[in-house]
Amino acid sequence: MSGGWNTIESDAGVFTYLIEKLGVKDVQFEELMTLEPDELRQAGQIYGVIFLFKYPTGETRSDTPQDGAFDFSAAEELFFAAQTIQNACGTQALLSVLLNKDGEVDIGKDLREFKEFTKEFPAEFRGETLSNSDLIREVHNSFAKSSPFIDETQRAATEEDDVYHFIAYTSIKNKLYELDGLQPAPISHGACTVSEFPDKIIPVLQRRIERYPATEIRFNLLACVQDLRIRAREMGDVEALEAEEQKRTEWQWENSLRRHNFVGFVGELLKGVVKDKLAQGGDAYEKWVEEAKGKTKKRMEERKKQGSTGDDID
Template sequence: MEWTTIESDPGVFTELIEQIGVKGVQVEELWSLDQLRELSPVFGLIFLFKWKKETEKRQVSSDAHGVFFAKQVIRNACATQAILSILLNRPELDLGTELTNFREFVADFDPTMRGLAISNSDLIRTTHNSFSRPEPLVPDEDEDDEKGGEAYHFVSYVPVGGRLYELDGLQEGPIELCECSTSDWLDRVGPHIATRIERYAANEIRFNLMALVGNRLDIYSSRLTAATARRDELAAAVAEAAAAVAADDAAALTHAQLIEVEVEVSSLQEALAIEQAKHRAWRDENVRRKHNYLPFLFNLLKLMASRGELMQLVERQGKPT
């Protein structure tokens, strides 16, 4: 079964990850690397660019023990493979039963065999293909991307074992970029992404950078629960001090802390509401993306024709305005 093209959209990627069985993560589109500090924890970055054949061969790491790397062996799978390159290199993530078993199954495979295992995984392939737009009118022959169309490609950036790697399924192996720690890898990845952009900047400006981050709904909900509990404790302390007419410095400090935490609660409630609205919009758009509207359009045209309205519409459209 072939793999179909899917859109590079954070809502698509987030739902795809959820349907594979991974919990606690989502994908965010980035406009600036400065946003990364606001999105902690960040598990990896996905960079989309217009692909062109490279004349310079890049040096792959010969000492990348513990790095999950898979060769891309089929077309149209690079988006999902870039996501998997991050998920399968972050042991702290809850991958779910299916993906955990998959990682254990392919642990001793070489990169090509891992790529074949991904392409033959019913769960991964079916989930990937479920996000393609319906194409009821299929051309006789697929356009050759290298000759007439535009081919886009995804690569991942992820820290593993104290080193920062670029994982590109079209390469022979992981590309080690530099040493890093879990606390500074986001600072170190910026120059490498900038260098990658400069390589194509002379004739291409279309790039997209996304981050695989902790699920913001879970994070904001957890913070809100903690802040609300803290607010309630402080409110009780303020009420107790007022009842005892204890207008001392400690009571004033407690009251100031209460005001501060009330502002925090309000801010978290707003952030959570915005995030909930964003996730609803993602779900709605994914439903529209998957739906085939062609039967509706055919029936609408047939109904208009039966009422004698279709030709009137065609004639009206043909007249100059």
């Protein structure tokens, strides 16, 4: 394979512009702050959700999932790809939703050709083909945070690392499926029509979160929905349309910042600050250093005291 896959953020703006660059039309992602069916319904036409969680690296694999049941026959009938490379799970999760919604969603020429090309492949070969797709990898990497310090593709995770994983949930042929490339097959969570999805998905997510200690709050949930500007235009809701356009502008700005690292700028800024402090005399410099140490220690102590319980998604 030519080149590696870098880590991308679980962010609605990142995922929305990523799929647009892949050619998907009239779809966006919305971050959900609570596990409430009504919040999911308010997002409009829903295609699926993507869930980010801390992956238990030391967990042993089992012949049966902890929730739901493996559906090996469905692995060949719907789009399901094994994850064959680290850091690609975010893009793989969003493709797991969208490539199974072809017909409901305009996924564009490139993804449609990719889906057709891999149609007869087993899950392992689909995963390999996805990992070797120059187009998908280059678009994925264009939304990665720029860092001069580490190549994210060079070191495999260990049990001591905090490793996070994306999985997809969607309704396909009136069944609720969990699509996780690290599992041997799609996981069925029972009957579920598209209209029932908001009610059926919440208990599944709650049961998954309950496997973790109450102090674990590092979860993120993104809904894959129809572009909210479409509904605003249809309803003639000028205020909602303006809010959505403003959100897109903010996403563009944030994404442009992600493509750059500011280490050089910060370094030069610090040099200037230190030079100024030294010019004021040794006592001023020492006082400044001690104040900074004290503020850092205070922030660390405050973070240790923080904790959360309940169904909020952080």
